[in-house]
Amino acid sequence: MKIIKSLLAGASLALVASISQAATSGNTLATVDPEADRSAMQSYFQKRFPQVALSDYVNGIYALDAPSREQWQSIEEFPPYEFDIEEGEALFNKTFANGKSYADCFANGGIGIRQNFPRWDASQGKVVTLELAINQCRKANGEEALGWKKGKIAQISAYMAFTSRDNVFDVQIPNDKAKAAYLDGKQSFYARRGQLNMSCANCHIAGAYIKIRADLPGPTLGHVTHFPVFRSKWGELGTLQRRYGGCQKNVRGVPQKTQGEKFRNLEFFQTYMSNGLVVNGPGARK
């Protein structure tokens, strides 16, 4: 416990120091500029890791860490999520009791559209993630909603990501309401939480590729591209927001609600940051 504390104190000092130029605006609706944020984020990482190609960030920590990249590549030779993609495809194609199916709910029959999520839905006035859209589709067709974090919803999401591989993320912020949601997500990402008093940014920007306890956090750039993820620790597939909750618990904070407004906005922000990178989900992680 004592060791953890002093390590963290040391780490957080180093982390604070490593952001040499912090923003002074961009925290209000009037000044927030998502495109400027995105290019600042990308140039931050490119300056810090000049040897890493921007396109390689879709591989998360494996873009930065050669030893774990090798392990990972050997895992990817027999992808542990293969079965889930097949299951996901079967679930996706199964018709509902009313004769309709997921294909009826999505653009292009739901094929090759992962890169457009999460999307701002003007009629609902909120950010809709792919998983939320899946459950909304079910409800609209008289089916029960699925659990959010794993199992069938993750399998369907995995299949939909798989049909979208190599498509370029293109999250749009069409109006001020959407921008407010983005700003809320941005704030969440930088807000310190939990007893350990750490933000996502502490670990995934300044702390990327810096050992924190036994862990090596990856860069936030590309965080979303390979989800859902088959994680060895879980022994199964899980969604992005399952991971959000896990990271919040790791800093001894009570996790926010899966698919609640806060997490949807956070996902909106995180995905916007990865605009321009390709979809490569589902992925495999430790």
Add this chain to the structure above:
Amino acid sequence: MKKTISLVAALMMVSGVVAAHPFNEAFNEQRAMYGKGHSFTWNGQTYITDHPEEIAAAVVANAANATALLAAAKDQYTQVLAVDFGWTLTKNLLKSAGKALETGEFRKSMDLSAQAQYHSRMGIAQYHQSQAEWIMAVPE
């Protein structure tokens, strides 16, 4: 006399997790090094390293006081959850404080309640602090 000063110190200390104020930094450092009940000098004044919750719990251990402290701690927990900045250990602290109260271990219960209430107050401070300061962590 000592008691009054320490109370003032504790009230001045908006937050233990947040060290923006030089006094808070000094307090946190002293607290981390020496734990509670330690006095130190800062800008010519003597302070003690106790949290306000600990000072509030430093009263006679009986059922009435333990009940009141637990109620206050639960109330603070509701408030921190309302701003979505709760800490994970608090719930169990409250549970244990409740159990200790039931079995008549008033001192134990009061200390646990104080700890739980401290967590929640820090979470609330963290919420306010993050509203004001998150932008300083954004790379430009």
